[in-house]
Amino acid sequence: ILYNKKPCYDIVFSADFQRLIHELKGLEIESRRVCVVTDSHVASLYGDQIMDLLEGECKEKALFSFPAGEENKTLSTVKDIYTFLIEKKFDRKDLLLALGGGVVGDITGFVAATYLRGIDFVQIPTTLLAQADSSIGGKTGVDFDGYKNMVGAFYMPKLVYMNVSVLKTLDGRQFYSGFAEIMKHGLIKDGIFYEWLLENMYEICDRNVDIMQEMVERSCKIKKLVVEKDPTEKGERALLNFGHTIGHAIEKSKNFTLTHGECVALGAVAAAFISWKHSWLSMEEYYEIRDMFVPFNLPISIEDIDPQEILKLTKSDKKMENGSIKFILLKKVGKAVIDRNVSDEDILNALSEIHYVE
Ligand code: NAD
Numbered sequence: 001i002l003y004n005k006k007p008c009y010d011i012v013f014s015a016d017f018q019r020l021i022h023e024l025k026g027l028e029i030e031s032r033r034v035c036v037v038t039d040s041h042v043a044s045l046y047g048d049q050i051m052d053l054l055e056g057e058c059k060e061k062a063l064f065s066f067p068a069g070e071e072n073k074t075l076s077t078v079k080d081i082y083t084f085l086i087e088k089k090f091d092r093k094d095l096l097l098a099l100g101g102g103v104v105g106d107i108t109g110f111v112a113a114t115y116l117r118g119i120d121f122v123q124i125p126t127t128l129l130a131q132a133d134s135s136i137g138g139k140t141g142v143d144f145d146g147y148k149n150m151v152g153a154f155y156m157p158k159l160v161y162m163n164v165s166v167l168k169t170l171d172g173r174q175f176y177s178g179f180a181e182i183m184k185h186g187l188i189k190d191g192i193f194y195e196w197l198l199e200n201m202y203e204i205c206d207r208n209v210d211i212m213q214e215m216v217e218r219s220c221k222i223k224k225l226v227v228e229k230d231p232t233e234k235g236e237r238a239l240l241n242f243g244h245t246i247g248h249a250i251e252k253s254k255n256f257t258l259t260h261g262e263c264v265a266l267g268a269v270a271a272a273f274i275s276w277k278h279s280w281l282s283m284e285e286y287y288e289i290r291d292m293f294v295p296f297n298l299p300i301s302i303e304d305i306d307p308q309e310i311l312k313l314t315k316s317d318k319k320m321e322n323g324s325i326k327f328i329l330l331k332k333v334g335k336a337v338i339d340r341n342v343s344d345e346d347i348l349n350a351l352s353e354i355h356y357v358e
């Protein structure tokens with residue numbers, strides 16, 4: 001268990017759901033209604049198991065499931081959940097459990113932040129991205145009018161319970177997509193963790209449970225450290241955007257047909273390339289970083305991009321401040337910095353590095 005001093009909640013790492021009820025008893029569920037919020041895929045895989053565990057342990061239990069997919073991370077789903085909670089007479093003392101990936105976590109957190117001006121919620125993340133990244137840090141919200149995460153709130157869960165065994169049912173693309181954020185955590189903050197990932201890459205690909213647990217735990221520790229220093233994103237937290245500046249631009253230009261992690265991998269390769277060109281990384285370090293994405297089926301080059309369009313999208317991203325891009329580069333492996341001196345030419349060179357032309 002990691003105990004947070006500032007945003008005060010426990011993070012439990014486990015290979016099953018055995019301890020979940022014990023942990024929830026710490027939140028006095030016997031006197032509270034509990035609503036599990038989940039999506040259609042996760043409901044069919046783990047919904048019954050969680051509902052069975054809750055049997056007889058809380059005042060009342062309910063399950064709300066919405067169709068899986070980012071396209072449902074909307075205010076309309078939020079409204080459906082409010083209606084359901086009102087029907088079930090949920091009051092401010094009751095509790096929500098977010099059982100699912102980042103979409104479920106973001107929506108449930110937002111509902112928890114706003115329903116009756118705030119009720120408690122617990123994160124039970126079930127994707128690698130959600131376990132290693134999105135369930136930590138208190139960002140909640142939904143997409144609006146085609147804009148990602150346009151409406152939201154910073155709101156902390158009361159507990160995060162990670163069962164790494166559920167990662168075994170994730171499809172390969174989803175699993176590897178989450179890995180890109182884990183690599184990012186090593187690269188920006190912890191060179192020793194990066195080396196560990198390099199040494200264990202085949203066990204990770206095999207989804208060895210012990211290795212996954214250690215990986216998720218170490219990844220969360222890094223994210224937690226960064227967000228605790230800067231809970232509302234005024235400074236240090238920007239380092240988490242490593243790989244995301246160009247990554248988001250590619251994500252948009254490809255109309256979200258690539259996964260977020262695939263775009264982060266491409267963005268990370270581009271940012272590592274610029275770090276090499278700034279003489280911070282050696283050529284060997286750059287190539288090692290780039291090639292590490294390959295066993296995880298993450299792309300290191302991409303066909304059919306328009307570099308000028310991506311440059312434009314990069315500059316219109318929210319990381320722009322006073323006309324200069326806040327670019328995150330690597331001073332060395334394990335140490336990222338904010339750099340405002342990345343030129344258009346640097347970006348175009350990095351894009352030609354990742355642009356695959358036959
Ligand atoms: P997701 O929640 O859509 O899950 C991906 C798919 O996997 C879904 O179809 C889901 O039903 C399925 N799934 C979930 N768990 C499973 C399991 N154990 N076995 C089999 N299938 C399972 O996507 P995601 O990648 O987890 O999250 C992406 C979302 O997270 C985006 O909306 C993004 O904006 C958000 N995000 C939030 C933060 C944050 O700080 N709050 C950070 C990064 C990303």
Ligand code: ZN
Nearest residue numbers: 181244260264
């Ligand atoms: Zn990300």
